[in-house]
Amino acid sequence: MTDGKLGKGALALISALALAGPVAMVPMPASAYVFNNVRIEGNQRIEPQTILSFLDLPRGQDVSGGQLNAAFQRLQNSGLFEKVELTPSGSTLVVTVAEYPTINTIAFEGNKRLKDDNLNQVVQSKSRRVYSPAQAEADAAEISKVYASQGRLAARVDPKIIRRSGNRVDLVFEIREGDVTEIERIGFVGNRAFSDQKLRNVLQTKQAGLLRTFIKRDTFSPDRLPVDEKLLTDFYRSRGYADFKVQAIAPEVARERDAFYITFQIQEGPRYTFRNINTVSEVPGVDAADFQAQNRVRPGAVYNPTSIDTTIRRMEALAINKGLNFVSIEPRITRNMRDQTLDLTFALTRGPRVFVERIDIEGNTTTLDEVIRRQFATVEGDPFNPREIRNSAERLRALGYFADVQAESRPGSSADQVIVDVNVEEQPTGSLSFGVSYGVSTGVGFNASLAEKNFLGRGQELNLSFAAGSDNQSSGITFVEPYFLGRNLKARAQVWYNTTNRYNSDYNTRSVGLQTGFEFPVSENGRLELRYKLSKDTLFDVDPIEVDSESGELDGSSPILFREQGGFFTSALGYTYGYDSRITGIDPLTRYRLRLSQDFAGLGGDVKSVTTSVYGGVESNAWRENVTFLAELEGGAVHMLDDESTRFLDRYTGNGKIRGFEPNGLGPRDLYAPNEDALGGNYFWALRTEVRFPLGLPEEYGIQGGLFADAGSVWGLDDTAGAYGNEVDDGMHVRAAVGASLFWTTPIGPLRFNFAKAVVKEDYDLDQPFDLTISTKF
Incomplete structure (x- = not known):
């Protein structure tokens, strides 16, 4: 063939392409060239056949300038060569290439927050592989993403190469980590009923404060915005704002990329109350009156979707108990804009006849299928109830075993069948924690615990704990089977070993025992526990009254304690009934708790007694949203059988019942004994009230204030014969204390001052005007 040559313009263009790398295609001259041979130069690792495959040029045929340009682009874009030149030489096309070098080592410079090992897992460039500038840039971008996920949006990563002999390079990622890009401000537009500060407390996202280095900080996470939107919506709607909606969320980053600003644009709408509440039946033969009795929504009450949902669940449960399948409860709401009220009608309607063909579970590698299935009241062959499937998914999420739970239905093998797909994403359920605590009277204490709430994937709980203070120690093991014998029956077993060593007293105690029991629901909010306890409680090293040979002073504890020395076995059966309104959460502003417990000792052992305790508590934000009011009233009594007398370890000491007093600091005390040790009492009562409120500081500081007032008493002894024949005063003397608290949530744990x-106190009581507690996990 003829010696075809490219024009000067074409040669200049190809040279420019070789220097500049891949560019957009440029038209070549229309003249054709013919090459019989291709000579390849400069390749070391790349096989000639590979280069020819990228060229893809015919031999002995006309080759246009456009085809030659396309061949050049394919070689240049292959990522194999640093330089590419195409030079026609007569009927031969000379292809000169310079291969990318091999990566010798990969290094990171400037990284302090992330270790080299962590960054090596991110980058795709590897030692002893061909260096690719595109891959290096992609690796730099991935490293930046890792830093961004930790809130360092200002991080910069630049890939650099250091050339070595033998066509090798060292790839170095130069990193400037930058500071954490914190949320500088969270603002709201459109809010009238609640302040910005109150709404910021609702969000999961928090803004950084002025003392961010020491107190609290937060970084921007786009994944949290949908959660925040739902939290805001639930907050408003549970307080009567049925039309509330978040219109827009605008996150903005500062020009220097060192701060985020988030603005929530919201529409509150009016606050509604319920006016007329009705129940109607559109199902032949079904009387609406029976279902009306399940209604928990009252006229005049503030709109709350939770109360509507609770009523629907109760009505649907009644329909199932009556054997009324495929009956749906449809809430129909009519808005009365003039007086801002709602008319609510619960309509019983006939739904489609659809059955559950099967339930498919995926994603669980550790958790057994039966643990997931027992959260479903629906089984294969049952009528399909979408609400029950959603409730089952919520119960699965509440277990804490899974990071995500999705339950969806799809058509089955026939028109009246559906398949329920349950997809779960497991998460770690075990924890190993170490802690430190401090109290003015107890000193510094340490604790450690190993907890697993999904033991062996069976949904069982296992907890091992140990705590040690300056003069007391405690350890224990607890095991819980939440579904004993495949039923909603919680079985519990607990073993403990506790000791005190002169714990604000002149004697020592030791308690070792085990307890087992069963707990089951008896109503929507009520549960009953039946238990058995076997323990050995020992009082020892009680100082007898005697005269010190050197000082001549009297020393020793009360004869009452001295007579009660020794170890005694207690074998007792007991029960506890508990009521907690938080289980259904009908009223989001007020929560109630009630508890009644009794233990009957005498089934063997050395102690024959009946111990009774009652408790009632209320927590409310009804007065003001950002003010929490708490009140607790409790009492207890120990009654010995067969004319026996109580022993110190059977009696109440009042510890932790009334603030402002030291441990063992109140109650009957033998004032005639030199050591004046507390004796405890057969009876106690305590009333504790507290109010917590913001101090006007930014909420991100985590600082709140509180005021409290406590009152109570410990009294009553079977044996009052104290030292030197004098009787101990064991009357019911009221004690009372008032005070203030400071709550501070810090990075090292919650502090309470x-x-x-x-x-109001007796002369012999031991008060404690200041107390500090702190606990943390790490």
Whole structure:
């Protein structure tokens, strides 16, 4: 063939392409060239056949300038060559290439927050592989993403190469980590009923404060915005704002990329109350009156979707108990804009006849299928109830075993069948924690615990704990089977070993025992526990009253304690009934708790007694949203059988019942004994009230204030014969204390400062005007 040559313009263009790398295609001259041979130069690792495959040019045929340009682009874009030149030489096309070098080592410079090992897992460039600038840039972008996920949006990563002999390079990622890009401000537009500060407390996302280095900080996470939107919506709607909606969320980053600003644009709408509440039946033969009795929505009450949902669940449960399948409860709401009220009608309607063909579970590698299935009241062959499937998914999420739970239905093998797909994403369920605590009277204490709430994937709980203070120690093992014998029956077994060593007293105690029991629901909010306890409680090292040979002073504890020395076995059966309104959560502003417990000792052992305790508590934000009011009233009594007398370890000491007093600091005390040790009492009562409120500081500081007032008493002894024949005063003397608290949520754990003043006390009581507690996990 003829010696075809490219024009000067074409040669200049190809040279420019070789220097500049891949560019957009440029038209070539229309003249054709013919090559019989291709000579390849400069390749070391790449086989000639590979290069020819990228060229893809015919031999002995006309080759246009456009085809030659396309061949050049294919070689250049292959990522194999640093330089490419195409030079026609007569009937031969000379292809000169310079291969990318091999990566010798990969290094990271400037990284302090992330270790090299962690970054090596991110980059795709590897030692002893061909260096690719595109891959290096992609690796730099991935490293930046890792830093961004930790809130360092200002991080910069630049890939650099250091050339070595033998066509090798060292790939170095130069990193400037930058500071954490914190959320500088969270603002709201359109809110009138609640302040910005109150709404910021609702969000999962928090803004950084002025003392961010020491107190609290937060970084921007786009994944949290949908959660925040739902939290805001639930907050408003549970307080009567049925038309509330988040219109827009605008996150903005500062020009320097060192701060985020988030603005929520919301529409509150009016606050509604219920006016007329009705129940109607559109199903022949079904009387609406029976279902009306399940209604928990009252006229005049503030709109709350939770109360509507609770009523629907109760009505659907009644329909199932009556054997009424495929009956749906449809809430129909009519808005009365003039007086801002709602008319609510619960309509019983006939739904489609659809059955559950099967339930498919995927994603669980550790958790057994039966643990998931027992959260479903629906089984294969049952009528399909979409609400029950959603409720089952919620129960699965509440277990804490899974990071995500999705339950969806799809058509089955026939028109009246559906398949329920349950997809779960497991998460770690075990924890190993270490902690430190401090109390003014107890000193520094340490604790450690190993907990697993999904033991062996069976949904069982296992907890091992140990705590040690300056003068007390405790350890224990607890095992819980939540579905004993495949039923909603919680079985519990617990073993403990506790000791005190002169714990604000002149004697030592030791308690070792085990307890087992069963707990089951008896109503929507009520549960009953039946239990058995076997323990050995020992009082020892009680100082007898004697005269010190050197000082001549008397020393020793009360003869009452000295007579009660020794170890005694207690074998007792007991029960506890508990009521907690938080289980259904009908009223989001007020929560109630009630508890009644009794233990009957005498089934063997050395102690024959009946111990009774009652408790009632209320927590409310009804007065003001950002103010929490708490009140607790409790009492207890120990009654011995067969004319026996109580022993110190059977009696109440009042510890932790009334603030402002030291441990063993109140109750009957033998004032005639030199050591004046507390004796405890057969009876106690305590009333605790507290109010918590913001102090006007930014909520991100985590600082709140509180005021409290406590009152109570410990009294009653079977044996009052104290030292030197004098009787101990065991009357019911009221004690009372008032004080202020400071709550501070810090990075090392929650701190609580109590400043108390005992305003009503006996002369011999031991008060404690200040107390500090701190606990943390790491």
